[in-house]
Amino acid sequence: MRSPDASLTGDDGFLETEDRGLTYPWGARTPEVGELIAIADGIGWVRIPMPGSLGHINCWVIDDAPSGALTIVDSGIRLPDCRAAWEALFAGPLEGRKVTRLIATHMHPDHIGLMGWLAERDGAPLHMTRQEWLTAKFVIADVQEAVPAAVLDFRRAAGWTEEQVAESAKEGWGRLRHVIHHMPHGYVRMEEGEILPLGDGQSWRVVVGSGHSPEHACLYNEAANILISGDQILPKISSNVSLGASEPMANPLGDWLASIDKLLGVLPEDVLVLPAHGEPFRGAHERLKALKTEHLERLDALVVHCAEAPRTAVDCFPILFNRVIGDSHRGLATGEALAHLRYLEVAGRVTSAMRDGVTWWQVA
Numbered sequence: 629m630r631s632p633d634a635s636l637t638g639d640d641g642f643l644e645t646e647d648r649g650l651t652y653p654w655g656a657r658t659p660e661v662g663e664l665i666a667i668a669d670g671i672g673w674v675r676i677p678m679p680g681s682l683g684h685i686n687c688w689v690i691d692d693a694p695s696g697a698l699t700i701v702d703s704g705i706r707l708p709d710c711r712a713a714w715e716a717l718f719a720g721p722l723e724g725r726k727v728t729r730l731i732a733t734h735m736h737p738d739h740i741g742l743m744g745w746l747a748e749r750d751g752a753p754l755h756m757t758r759q760e761w762l763t764a765k766f767v768i769a770d771v772q773e774a775v776p777a778a779v780l781d782f783r784r785a786a787g788w789t790e791e792q793v794a795e796s797a798k799e800g801w802g803r804l805r806h807v808i809h810h811m812p813h814g815y816v817r818m819e820e821g822e823i824l825p826l827g828d829g830q831s832w833r834v835v836v837g838s839g840h841s842p843e844h845a846c847l848y849n850e851a852a853n854i855l856i857s858g859d860q861i862l863p864k865i866s867s868n869v870s871l872g873a874s875e876p877m878a879n880p881l882g883d884w885l886a887s888i889d890k891l892l893g894v895l896p897e898d899v900l901v902l903p904a905h906g907e908p909f910r911g912a913h914e915r916l917k918a919l920k921t922e923h924l925e926r927l928d929a930l931v932v933h934c935a936e937a938p939r940t941a942v943d944c945f946p947i948l949f950n951r952v953i954g955d956s957h958r959g960l961a962t963g964e965a966l967a968h969l970r971y972l973e974v975a976g977r978v979t980s981a982m983r984d985g986v987t988w989w990q991v992a
Contacts, residue, residue: 649914662716676704705741733858735764744809759843771802787940839884870963
């Protein structure tokens with residue numbers, strides 16, 4: 629089944645990734661549907677199944693008070709299997725427990741798709757950073773009968789054929805609303821550096837990253853040496869970093885690399901990372917350095933590629949990706965390729981020129 633969630637296929641291993649140097653305290657052990665695995669005192673790990681190659685999202689349950697109240701971090705998509713997994717949890721290890729706080733690390737549908745449903749269940753407020761909340765509301769509301777002409781021009785400029793552009797236009801615009809339950813009208817804003825008192829006497833600091841999404845919130849419990857990383861640090865796959873038609877002059881890869889440097893300065897080497905996809909691991913510094921190195925190596929390879937001849941974004945796919953890019957991944961691969969080319973343009977290493985509606989990239 630093709631995933632209905634763009635962020636899922638965006639984390640689908642376009643880039644080869646290196647996870648040497650990591651250790652997995654739970655090995656290959658993962659929660660079954662309806663099961664909660666204790667990670668530390670008051671911190672539980674649940675796994676929500678989803679379609680697509682990832683097959684799951686990890687969500688985190690924190691005992692929020694001696695009264696038995698709970699905080700839930702991230703939710704899964706608005707799909708029957710995802711909702712059934714939560715219902716199994718509420719009939720099992722979470723039976724009789726009231727959810728009093730919801731936290732979304734960022735706005736992608738696998739992280740917020742069921743937040744509205746969970747909020748309705750117990751009346752729990754939803755906590756997000758402002759840019760993630762506003763972007764989510766925009767994406768949900770941006771429903772049009774036809775794909776905007778600017779988006780089709782953006783695809784054409786990246787090197788799509790007219791047949792590919794025409795076929796993509798048939799998919800419509802605003803489909804993500806179908807996998808996101810109606811969001812609460814209001815939210816509670818989280819900010820960089822804010823301390824959240826979650827659990828019995830525990831404090832979690834909000835650490836914001838960017839590049840994969842606008843204002844991605846990680847949660848760092850310094851006393852327990854645990855980081856809930858969302859998609860900002862994943863153990864075996866590289867999160868999608870894309871340039872899109874809505875902000876074509878942005879530099880998301882620059883934001884992503886800056887966030888890696890920031891996290892290297894904030895986190896200790898032995899922090900236990902609780903990622904949205906994959907298994908809990910130690911070795912955050914090794915992983916962050918590997919992610920940075922992989923992107924920098926591909927940037928250098930792109931410069932060589934563009935020195936041989938002017939290239940479109942599509943022409944750069946073989947340099948960046950370890951797979952043949954088909955129809956279902958072309959949009960995300962285009963966004964990733966453009967993010968790398970745009971980074972090089974900002975750095976003064978390549979230039980771009982539009983000819984007959986197509987953007988060509990060459991060395992400066």
